[in-house]
Amino acid sequence: MSNQEVPFDAAAPCCPPLVQRRVSGETAAALAPAFKALGDPVRLRLMSMIASAEGGEVCVCDLTPEFDLTGPTISHHLKTLREAGLVDAQRRGTWVYYRARREVLRQLAGLLSVESVPVSRV
Amino acid sequence: MSNQEVPFDAAAPCCPPLVQRRVSGETAAALAPAFKALGDPVRLRLMSMIASAEGGEVCVCDLTPEFDLTGPTISHHLKTLREAGLVDAQRRGTWVYYRARREVLRQLAGLLSVESVPVSRV
């Protein structure tokens, strides 16, 4: 559990939109794992369930029954999200609670944002 | 080439932020491949190079030399981006040009956006 996987410079301002400047090799290497973690339907749903949870957190016991998958498999996916820096876990008594790291989501959204950046030609 | 891989309802309004509502299984299945495609450092850089290109498009011949990878490998990654619906390709004479599908990027950014959505508790 440890709650300290954190492969992210969560503080780092990190990156103008990918549409504005070429992302560097380092930036790409740092951020790709997060997209990769979201690149599985199960994990994308888990991420959403966690991020949209009332109170900002969810018990694993509430996540698992939502899928036709075994406990270990869900646990594995949660670990992947943790290692990608997208969520934090905390044990309280028998149960483990997950919460989203919104700064990280915001970074990723910012990187993909297109907004009013027009094609420089046309 | 065909330029018509399009696994995307590019038109679909598609999805309030993942932080607001749980994404459905279908939505997750539809969008996860795009994140997966971005989940590789090489493809993330390619995506950025394409999306930030002057004139809105880049020649493969300008992309390949930027990496320490063979042509076939770059071609493979570009195909992955195409099949994920993130880019379009067009052949003109000897060269092939790629351009970003900004609506799709905007969708993905919207899904991850956190904005001013506060934790519903606290």
Next chain:
DNA sequence: CCTCTGTCTTGATGTGTATCGAATCAGAGG
């Protein structure tokens, strides 16, 4: 201390993927 429940770890297995070299295809220009 024992047991029960919830969660994670381990080990095994089948599938997917990143990469390359070789071969192929698509135009351009003799």
Next chain:
DNA sequence: CCTCTGATTCGATACACATCAAGACAGAGG
């Protein structure tokens, strides 16, 4: 028609990954 260059496809290989069953671990409550 031949050849040259740019790009993709094919085949092979090595590695990563999703999944499960079985086992281990962590608290709670006898």
